[in-house]
Amino acid sequence: MTIRDQLSSLRMPIFAAPMFLVSSPELVIACCRAGVVGSFPAPNLRTSAELGDWMQTIRDGVAGPAANAWPIAPWAVNLVTHSTSPRLDSDLEQVTEHQPPIVITALGSPKPVIPVVHGYGGLVFADVTSVELARKAVDAGVDGLVLVCSGAGGHTGELSPLVFVERVRQFFNGYIALAGAINTGDAVLASQVLGADFGYVGTAFIPATESLASDEYQQMLTECGPTDLMVTKAFTGARASMLIPSIVKQGLDPAELEFKVAKMNFTGRQDEKVKPWTGIWGAGQGLGRIERIEPAAAIIDRLASEYMAAKTRVAGLCT
Secondary structure (H helix, E strand, O other): OOHHHHHHOOOOOEEEOOOOOOOOHHHHHHHHHOOOEEEEEHHHOOOHHHHHHHHHHHHHHOOOOOOOOOOOOOEEEEEEOOOOOOOHHHHHHHHHHHOOOEEEEEOOOOOOOHHHHHHOOOEEEEEEOOHHHHHHHHHHOOOEEEEEOOOOOEEOOOOOHHHHHHHHOOOOOOEEEEEOOOOOHHHHHHHHHHOOOEEEEOHHHOOEOOOOOOHHHHHHHHHOOHHHEEEEEOOOOOOEEEEHHHHHHOOOOHHHHOOOEOOOOOOOOOOHHHOOOOOOOEOOHHHHHOOOOEOHHHHHHHHHHHHHHHHHHHHHHOO
16 A cells, blocks of 8 residues: 555544654554554654664554554654754654655755655655745645644644635645644544544643653643643743643743743753753643543544544534
């Protein structure tokens, strides 16, 4: 099967979103074997050599016959292509060697990635937060877009999905994955109704037993709702949706961070006082539906059940 054939044969139209210091090879493999696209961000690894090790682990983990009725889904790696990223060239060398089926670019132009990935037959998706950036990515030649809308966790957007998808579909007929509080099967179907091809599900997988999230982080997700989030540029210079209780626990005042803007920096050298991700955790607005910590396969079973129930309900409305 080609990668496009695999995307057409998913158990559900879902990408398990790449999450910094959360997504693990085990989570990616579990998602792919449960019939949805699994992914992880390259910055989860300190070196490009370690990135290659992870990619080889995932390749080995998804090899062989499927254990279920659905085919094994393709996997993806997320690369930061911002100009301050010192690893892009060496990361691309690992991509060339291990050939991930899908590469998702973020926080920069996809141009450096496209010829490498297309050279071995892979697909490139660009993570974008505005119509202008979407148009630039399309002009560069991407195969798909991840539209990051308001409500997304970690680095987030400002646009409503109702507006973003409609505007982008005016000039792009390729793949669209929709991100922003997509945390249930109902929301996955809603993303398709709007014109997207896939729901981009992140926060729902943080409490997976295969994730790298700490026990404290996972437990906090079961106790919090959308009002426990704030969007700030204080950590990386990009808008990020973060859990207020985790900020307070680190001795920081959310009110003081509201208007602070860090210099966008992906070199690893950051303001120690507001260093992100180490005890300060991201989440999207869908976190109110998280009730327990469980294997990724169980999370996907729940999403599948909700998705099919939503399709049945919508079919009834259309008769």
